[in-house]
Amino acid sequence: MPQKKIVPYQDTWLYRIRHSCAHIMAQAVLEMFPEGKLGIGPPIEDGFYYDFDLPRPLTPEDLERIEARMREIIAGNHPFIRREVTPEEARALFQDQPYKRELIEDILQRGTDEYGNPLPPGQRPVLTTYRHDTFEDLCRGPHVEHTGQIHPGAFKLLHVAGAYWRGDERRPMLQRIYGTAWETPEQLEQYLWRLEEAKRRDHRRLGRELDLFSFHEIAPGAPFWHPKGMILFRELERLWREEHDRRGYQEISTPILVHRKLWEQSGHWEHYKENMFLLEVEGQEFSLKPMNCPESTIIYRSRLRSYRDLPLRLNEIGRLHRFERSGTLHGMLRVRQITMDDAHIYCRPDQILEEIDGVLDLIYNFYQIFDFEPEFFLSTKPPKAMGDPKLWEIAEEALRQALERRGIEYGLKEGEGAFYGPKIDVQVKDAIGRDWQLATVQLDFQMPERFELEYMDRDGTPKRPVMIHRAIFGSFERFIGILTEHYAGAFPVWLAPVQAVVIPITDRHLPYAQEVGARLRAAGLRAEVDDRSERMQAKIRDAQLQKVPYMLIVGDREQAAGTVAVRLRTGEDLGAMSLEAFLGRALEAIRTRQCLGSRRESLRCAPARSWRPSRTRSSPPTPSAAGSAGAVGIRSRSTPTAPPSSGIATASSTPPRSAA
Numbered sequence: 001m002p003q004k005k006i007v008p009y010q011d012t013w014l015y016r017i018r019h020s021c022a023h024i025m026a027q028a029v030l031e032m033f034p035e036g037k038l039g040i041g042p043p044i045e046d047g048f049y050y051d052f053d054l055p056r057p058l059t060p061e062d063l064e065r066i067e068a069r070m071r072e073i074i075a076g077n078h079p080f081i082r083r084e085v086t087p088e089e090a091r092a093l094f095q096d097q098p099y100k101r102e103l104i105e106d107i108l109q110r111g112t113d114e115y116g117n118p119l120p121p122g123q124r125p126v127l128t129t130y131r132h133d134t135f136e137d138l139c140r141g142p143h144v145e146h147t148g149q150i151h152p153g154a155f156k157l158l159h160v161a162g163a164y165w166r167g168d169e170r171r172p173m174l175q176r177i178y179g180t181a182w183e184t185p186e187q188l189e190q191y192l193w194r195l196e197e198a199k200r201r202d203h204r205r206l207g208r209e210l211d212l213f214s215f216h217e218i219a220p221g222a223p224f225w226h227p228k229g230m231i232l233f234r235e236l237e238r239l240w241r242e243e244h245d246r247r248g249y250q251e252i253s254t255p256i257l258v259h260r261k262l263w264e265q266s267g268h269w270e271h272y273k274e275n276m277f278l279l280e281v282e283g284q285e286f287s288l289k290p291m292n293c294p295e296s297t298i299i300y301r302s303r304l305r306s307y308r309d310l311p312l313r314l315n316e317i318g319r320l321h322r323f324e325r326s327g328t329l330h331g332m333l334r335v336r337q338i339t340m341d342d343a344h345i346y347c348r349p350d351q352i353l354e355e356i357d358g359v360l361d362l363i364y365n366f367y368q369i370f371d372f373e374p375e376f377f378l379s380t381k382p383p384k385a386m387g388d389p390k391l392w393e394i395a396e397e398a399l400r401q402a403l404e405r406r407g408i409e410y411g412l413k414e415g416e417g418a419f420y421g422p423k424i425d426v427q428v429k430d431a432i433g434r435d436w437q438l439a440t441v442q443l444d445f446q447m448p449e450r451f452e453l454e455y456m457d458r459d460g461t462p463k464r465p466v467m468i469h470r471a472i473f474g475s476f477e478r479f480i481g482i483l484t485e486h487y488a489g490a491f492p493v494w495l496a497p498v499q500a501v502v503i504p505i506t507d508r509h510l511p512y513a514q515e516v517g518a519r520l521r522a523a524g525l526r527a528e529v530d531d532r533s534e535r536m537q538a539k540i541r542d543a544q545l546q547k548v549p550y551m552l553i554v555g556d557r558e559q560a561a562g563t564v565a566v567r568l569r570t571g572e573d574l575g576a577m578s579l580e581a582f583l584g585r586a587l588e589a590i591r592t593r594q595c596l597g598s599r600r601e602s603l604r605c606a607p608a609r610s611w612r613p614s615r616t617r618s619s620p621p622t623p624s625a626a627g628s629a630g631a632v633g634i635r636s637r638s639t640p641t642a643p644p645s646s647g648i649a650t651a652s653s654t655p656p657r658s659a660a
């Protein structure tokens with residue numbers, strides 16, 4: 001069984017490294033500013049921060065000095081020592097630290113943790129401190145054993161930002177120092193490279209530069225699609241429809257403006273109302289739909305269904321609206337208007353396995369096209385679950401089997417399913433190694449119940465179908481945002497808004513260039529002729545900046561021979577070829593949706609810069625050697641697993657039917 005338990009971040013060695021770095025940084029800052037006041041300093045994703053109340057704003061030079069001092073502290077190999085303290089001891093220890101005093105009182109009176117947050121259920125509030133060298137902090141840990149276990153070349157302070165104490169704009173504004181820390185300098189280099197790359201690839205900037213889409217104040221969180229961006233959208237729609245038509249899905253479309261009655265029945269009115277846009281029409285309350293699911297059940301119920309009608313696979317490109325605070329909107333990645341590539345599958349319990357298998361096949365096929373490596377996570381029954389326990393068992397077993405018979409290694413998130421059904425989440429790694437959550441396959445036992453969905457079974461009695469919600473892209477907006485960054489704007493030929501630019505060497509060659517352009521367009525290519533009176537070199541540069549896959553240069557020789565000189569945006573020169581030869585090549589790349597070097601281009605990783613090792617350093621132990629109570633090692637199974645693409649590499653493949 002190729003499954004692995006997901007180790008919670010708090011139980012990892014990296015978490016300890018980052019937490020310990022935050023303490024070491026706080027010591028260095030307090031040495032610089034003995035009158036400084038401490039806020040909180042937790043580990044975060046990819047790093048850590050600490051909040052300080054200081055007499056003056058920090059400068060980049062300060063950060064360098066703090067980093068240098070941190071390296072000295074690390075070299076001291078100071079052990080981290082935990083101790084439990086009484087309320088009196090704690091108050092005395094932090095008598096000059098008003099923020100810490102506030103946190104201590106919160107722990108005592110409200111049972112919070114040392115950051116002022118509610119404790120996870122089952123944990124009791126404690127007053128403990130961790131001390132290393134001269135610094136002692138209110139803290140529950142965990143930490144590394146001693147400062148020497150942090151690699152002096154594997155951390156970096158990144159920047160300073162203002163942060164209100166406890167996120168409250170009526171409280172003092174503190175200075176938050178962000179840092180990052182890793183196990184090795186190579187990991188740090190990789191991370192810093194990723195940060196730089198992410199900036200370079202920012203889809204909001206590329207969206208403007210490539211004229212794909214824009215955002216405007218008059219419609220926050222809703223993109224304006226420009227003609228070139230609309231080509232991306234349409235090509236993805238085309239791919240999506242092709243794949244779904246082939247797989248027995250039936251496309252539907254449901255209204256955007258819907259009466260509240262529907263949301264009352266689905267439960268959204270009670271649980272999701274604050275995320276919905278409401279409108280009053282003729283004295284009745286309506287809402288813009290935040291999801292497609294309840295409306296798809298109306299189509300299911302529109303006629304009597306028999307066991308023979310199932311599975312019923314209804315797919316929909318649905319335009320949704322969800323209220324997101326303006327402060328949280330982020331380009332295409334967080335919008336208010338969402339175009340979801342949705343589908344709902346209604347099936348009998350005995351069909352779950354086959355349906356999930358079909359969805360996994362679809363997911364693989366899709367992600368392969370984009371060169372995404374998928375990673376799978378199975379979330380199982382939570383303590384408070386609804387629905388027949390038998391059904392849960394059948395469903396979880398089906399999800400497990402569907403994953404395992406494809407040899408997919410998956411992460412197991414025990415008890416993290418929704419209360420209404422288990423699910424599979426799919427994450428992909430993009431070209432610079434970032435993880436994105438994309439597809440979900442969610443089983444739902446509740447909605448068929450709420451909407452009283454039925455089918456007439458073989459024995460003539462009415463039964464409840466199971467509902468499967470699934471999305472592959474997540475949403476067109478987010479997916480296009482991610483693709484733009486993944487490819488750094490250099491889309492594969494089939495997606496590229498402009499696939500070829502014809503560049504005449506001089507104005508004299510313009511008529512021939514026009515003729516070539518017309519023939520390319522007639523063959524179905526998105527081709528343009530650059531007829532500006534610029535120099536040829538400038539035109540090539542511009543086409544490269546616009547990331548046009550093919551540049552066709554035409555001059556006397558080409559005109560005489562009826563050829564084109566082909567250059568790729570990578571700078572590669574393919575030389576002269578007949579127009580037919582070029583068309584054959586380009587159309588094949590489009591038909592097969594090849595990546596054409598775009599991955600190669602985007603995968604170029606910066607070489608690791610060298611760093612100077614400091615004098616003393618002990619090698620960090622492995623996470624398992626650190627042996628924290630809650631840590632769960634990754635269970636690796638010895639069963640050899642087939643590569644995930646086996647059996648599903650070709651579009652027409654059918655899944656192996658070993659356990660149906």
Ligand SMILES: [Zn+2]
Pocket residue numbers: 019023041130137138139140141
């Ligand atoms: Zn701490």
Ligand SMILES: [Zn+2]
Pocket residue numbers: 291292293343344469470
């Ligand atoms: Zn749904």
